[in-house]
Amino acid sequence: MHTPIPVTPDVFWIGMNDRETSLFEGLWPLPRGVCYNSYLIRDEKVAVVDTVKHCGPEIYLDKIRRLLAEGDRCIDYLIINHMEPDHSGSIRLLRDIFPGLQIIGNRQTARFLQDFYGITENIRVIKDGDSLDLGRHKLTFHMTPMVHWPETMMTYDTVDKILFSGDAFGGFGALTGGLFDDEVDVDFFEGEILRYFSNIVGKYSPMVQKAIAKLAGLDIGIICPTHGPVWRQSPQTIVQLYDRWSRHESEEGVVLVYASMYGNTEKMMESVAAGLSEEDLSRIRIHNVSQSHVSYILRDAWQFRGLVLGSPTYDLGLYPLMHNLISLLERKQLRKRVLGLFGTFGWSGGGVKTLTAFAEEGEWDVVTPIVEARCSPSEQDLQQCRLLGQNMVRRIKANGQD
Numbered sequence: 072m073h074t075p076i077p078v079t080p081d082v083f084w085i086g087m088n089d090r091e092t093s094l095f096e097g098l099w100p101l102p103r104g105v106c107y108n109s110y111l112i113r114d115e116k117v118a119v120v121d122t123v124k125h126c127g128p129e130i131y132l133d134k135i136r137r138l139l140a141e142g143d144r145c146i147d148y149l150i151i152n153h154m155e156p157d158h159s160g161s162i163r164l165l166r167d168i169f170p171g172l173q174i175i176g177n178r179q180t181a182r183f184l185q186d187f188y189g190i191t192e193n194i195r196v197i198k199d200g201d202s203l204d205l206g207r208h209k210l211t212f213h214m215t216p217m218v219h220w221p222e223t224m225m226t227y228d229t230v231d232k233i234l235f236s237g238d239a240f241g242g243f244g245a246l247t248g249g250l251f252d253d254e255v256d257v258d259f260f261e262g263e264i265l266r267y268f269s270n271i272v273g274k275y276s277p278m279v280q281k282a283i284a285k286l287a288g289l290d291i292g293i294i295c296p297t298h299g300p301v302w303r304q305s306p307q308t309i310v311q312l313y314d315r316w317s318r319h320e321s322e323e324g325v326v327l328v329y330a331s332m333y334g335n336t337e338k339m340m341e342s343v344a345a346g347l348s349e350e351d352l353s354r355i356r357i358h359n360v361s362q363s364h365v366s367y368i369l370r371d372a373w374q375f376r377g378l379v380l381g382s383p384t385y386d387l388g389l390y391p392l393m394h395n396l397i398s399l400l401e402r403k404q405l406r407k408r409v410l411g412l413f414g415t416f417g418w419s420g421g422g423v424k425t426l427t428a429f430a431e432e433g434e435w436d437v438v439t440p441i442v443e444a445r446c447s448p449s450e451q452d453l454q455q456c457r458l459l460g461q462n463m464v465r466r467i468k469a470n471g472q473d
């Protein structure tokens with residue numbers, strides 16, 4: 072994907088695949104890479120919408136130069152929908168090569184431009200609803216703050232009916248040759264988009280809901296996000312997915328996450344799993360918190376209605392990796408889930424106590440029994456775990472939203 076790809080006759084994808092970065096934001100695994108989408112609109116005036124992470128400047132510039140070659144053009148406008156450096160990382164590069172380009176952004180964008188890159192000149196500060204004429208194309212700007220930063224906005228091409236949506240409607244995964252939803256394996260991308268949503272955007276679900284409501288009046292034919300495929304065949308698919316996820320809607324299934332040092336808490340997990348299965352539940356995802364990256368656990372927790380956490384006690388408290396998980400669950404503010412708890416202790420307790428405090432502080436629908444075993448679970452403890460699994464399934468079926 073080293074050449075520009077036309078989205079419409081005047082609008083081109085000029086983005087970059089990144090298969091080198093192993094952790095997005097230094098946190099989230101990228102086993103299948105990620106892409107940074109940037110777009111160029113070639114009209115009487117030339118506009119670029121968002122840039123790319125500063126990771127392949129020659130390839131990026133080559134795409135732009137190819138499009139500008141006819142007529143010896145320059146970039147007139149650089150529209151910045153989002154300032155996180157995975158998209159703003161090449162602003163300085165473009166400003167150096169095209170010194171006359173005017174940067175278009177809102178008041179918050181201008182602040183970030185100064186603070187990240189020391190750029191203060193030739194910035195046009197726009198407000199919600201403002202527009203920009205490129206000749207044939209007329210663009211309008213729509214403020215969508217906190218999807219995912221305070222300056223985030225979207226740009227709408229009123230002629231080609233394209234929404235340049237920034238992070239919204241995007242996901243992990245480098246492009247696999249094709250650019251459009253009708254050219255790629257949508258099932259694969261849906262998994263990576265949900266992982267991106269749960270890891271990055273989910274915390275801001277109320278703002279996603281506001282943005283979706285605000286965009287309802289636009290006639291959107293194509294969605295061009297800054298990550299993942301361009302949605303031209305079925306833009307409503309990705310809007311509906313983001314809508315569901317940001318409403319915290321869920322599917323019938325249970326995510327069972329456990330930690331175990333010597334196999335005792337794992338024994339309890341197996342009994343919980345057996346109890347889940349006995350109630351005819353097949354969609355069960357089991358994660359050993361020491362082996363599954365939390366990125367995937369968050370994804371599954373966002374997908375399924377039930378969550379069961381099991382942990383030993385460690386240093387008088389919760390097992391550290393389980394502590395990391397509950398801290399992220401609190402931070403991401405996942406809602407409308409049924410929660411089950413179990414665990415072990417040797418002498419002091421602390422694991423289940425911390426999990427119970429976590430459950431009480433959040434908005435969880437807690438299912439009983441909460442099972443705590445001393446050292447190694449007895450037969451009675453294992454029966455209780457089985458009952459926990461059975462009760463979990465009864466509750467998630469009763470709370471069904473599918």
Ligand code: FEO
Nearest residue numbers: 155157219238297
């Ligand atoms: Fe893809 Fe919030 O940056």
